[in-house]
Amino acid sequence: MANSVSPLHTSYVAGHHGPEGKIGVTLEEIEDFAMVQFSAWPNTLARTGTEAARIAGCATAASPGEAVLGKIGTLLRVEPLKWWLVAPAGSLSETPVLAPEDGAILDLLQSRVWIRVGGPKAEVLLNHFLPIDLRAAAFPSGTVASTGFHHVGVTLWRDQTGLNLLLPRSFAVSLWDLLCESALQYGLEVIQPER
Incomplete structure (x- = not known):
């Protein structure tokens, strides 16, 4: 199975964004x-x-x-x-x-983009967009949900590393931009994908 080129390649800038010295959210695209x-x-x-x-x-x-x-x-x-x-x-x-x-x-x-959302404000960030109780007691590790994100169907699951989003490829850039823009208030760290 061949891996595709990510639609996010031109949409993210790795590094810290938002208030200095504060990282509330990390966003990382998993490519391979x-x-x-x-x-x-x-x-x-x-x-x-x-x-x-x-x-x-x-x-x-x-x-x-x-x-x-x-x-x-x-x-x-x-x-x-x-x-x-x-x-x-x-x-x-x-x-x-x-x-x-x-x-x-x-x-x-070829149909999905995988985003890993971490940090102490990850649940708060995602609750700006997703109608799910994301507290660990209600959505523990090993839980998966299909839900809507800005009128787009997405899949979310929690594992031991944090929260994972599978976004439809055709909406990935616009949803990524919404996540980044909203995460700025908490302090955002965009992690460069390994290539």
């Missing part, structure tokens, strides 16, 4: 990753989930609203009949295959 969707039919849900978990290296498939970290990557249950596998680039040598009677697999890499 693989992303595959597993879709089950209603009568093959368990079988497709088991196969998705096997490929991700998870003990079990993620339940609705859950993100499970496996040996290969993170398996997100984004819809009742769908899982997304988000993994480091190169961890999947080729797109996995399902028998047509079991479900369908789709390579989604």
Whole structure:
């Protein structure tokens, strides 16, 4: 699976922005990753989930609203009949295959941009835009949600490193600009992606 060129390359400036000496939010684009969707039919849900978990290296498939970290990557249950596998680039040598009677697999890499949001004000920043209670008690590590960000459907999950957003590629620049502009008040650190 080939990685695409990020639409954000001309939109971000690495470094500190906002009040001097204050970093409330960090934003980082994760560029090198693989992303595959597993879709089950209603009568093959368990079988497709088991196969998705096997490929991700998870003990079990993620339940609705859950993100499970496996040996290969993170398996997100984004819809009742769908899982997304988000993994480091190169961890999947080729797109996995399902028998047509079991479900369908789709390579989604070209459709999404991955942004990691961190820092002590990450939840506050995201709550400017997302209608979700992001406090750790309500949205703990291993939780995933599909929601709206400025009228655009996005996927959010929390892992041990912080909050992660998967943005549709065609809206990534405008949503990135909104995040950066709003984060300035808290002190923003934009982390340069590794290339």
